[in-house]
Amino acid sequence: MQEQAQGAAAVRGWCPTAWRPMMAGDGLLVRVRPLLGRLSRAQAEGLCDAALRHGNGHIDVTNRAALQIRGVRADEHDALMERLVALGLARRNGDMAAPLIVNPDWTPGDATDSITSELIARAGELPDMPGKIGFAVDAGPAPVLTDAPADFRIERGMNGGLILRGDGRERGVPMNVSEAVSEIIALAQWFIASGGAIAGRMARHDTPPPVTPSEAPAPPRSRADCLAAVPGRYHAAPFGRIEAEALLAAMDDETRAIRLTPWRGLIVEGSSARSDDPADPRIGVDACPGAPACPQASVVTRDLAARLAPHVGGLHISGCAKGCARPKQAAVVLTGRDGRFDLARNARAGGQPERTDLSPTQILALFGAE
Incomplete structure (x- = not known):
């Protein structure tokens, strides 16, 4: 470890x-x-x-x-x-070491099913990757996993075909179903060979890829459309x-x-x-298990999150500075520290606070959730 x-x-x-x-x-x-x-x-x-x-x-x-x-x-x-x-x-x-996410509305034999099944079967060809690396096979009619954490993404491009896109890149490389897995493996091998393990995640790896990405992803579809399918x-x-x-x-x-x-x-x-x-407001809040479930947390998180959810949009409550529930920025982030909370805006957990040493009662009053 x-x-x-x-x-x-x-x-x-x-x-x-x-x-x-x-x-x-x-x-x-x-x-x-x-x-x-x-x-x-x-x-x-x-x-x-x-x-x-x-x-x-x-x-x-x-x-x-x-x-x-x-x-x-x-x-x-x-x-x-x-x-x-x-x-x-x-x-x-x-099991396959790296997390693998798929669009939830896949059907047997479709592109998502075919690519995912082949990637799992060939997982032994992938190099040893940093512990947080992940893959997304999002080959439905349009991307729906854009906000889900993944480093290597298969998704629909603007022209209706598939593209392979590295996270953090605006464009991807067009490809078909039969070559997708080989291209994923090749990109993962390049990532390691070009020093990606030092960066840890694709979005932080600045080295230009071996093939110049040429096609933007299609506009994302809504979660509701995916769930309804x-x-x-x-x-x-x-x-x-x-x-x-x-x-x-x-x-x-x-x-x-x-x-x-x-x-x-x-x-x-x-x-x-x-x-x-x-649209339950609690679903839109990011909150880790907090104390006492996590030994890193010094605060109780989810009771406070449930009370704040109807009042605060873009909320992330983290029991410590790790920010496990949301690695990215949030509009409002409350980070536990020594049994109290720090408040920051448009920041990650542990980001520069605008207010420190807040109690849950003070936070509820601040956001009108008393």
Whole structure:
């Protein structure tokens, strides 16, 4: 484990996986990445049972469309992994190291399915990458994962075909489905060979790519359009948290599967029950688990976030300066420090504050949320 100090927070240079969990304040955090972001009903039920049996029943839905089983005791991890392998949610030879996000409305045999399946099969050809690197296969009718964290992106270009675009670049390189994975691997190899590991992320890597990008991505489509394309019910997970019992209860007799989204919610595939409101203000707030769930946090975050959500747009509340819930800038960011909060605007967590040493009561009064 590589760590470096950033204020009072220990910044880890890697993300947890199922086989390499991370210790949090409530126990081990075990991250599960279902293939193509989809769990069959049997897998979803099995995962919920495993979370209750081997963890504390809390499940996180991450902004990279993965699931995190929380509160796993060290002596329960082996048993949990046996269950995940049996469910087809983990592989004994390890999973693809880098996170992989797909547009949630993919269909069997389409471009997203084909490219993702091939990339997973050829993952061994990828070089060793920095711990935070990720991929997005966003090959639907128009990009929908623009705001989701990823370094290498397959998406629709302005001319309707596919492009491969490095995060932070305005243009990408046109390509077809059959060559997409080879081009992704080649770009990843160039990234490492040209010193990308030092930068850590594609958006921070300034070296010109081997092929000059020539085509801009198509205008993004809305999340609502993407969600509406999958027959089923949208189930909100405010702040990216759902309890195992709640997920089990969300599945009715018509449920076929669960699809994950990077937008703090799930699609209960096949269900005709009424969807949750995708405009719930709590869904638009970024807030990490905070104290006591995270040992790096010195403040409780989500109770405050729930009260501020209807009053503050573009809000990020971080338990420490790491800013795990939102690496990018937010209009309003509250960062925990020594049990109090610093307030900054248009900044990342830990950014230069305009006010310091604020209590939750003072913050609620400041934003008219008393």
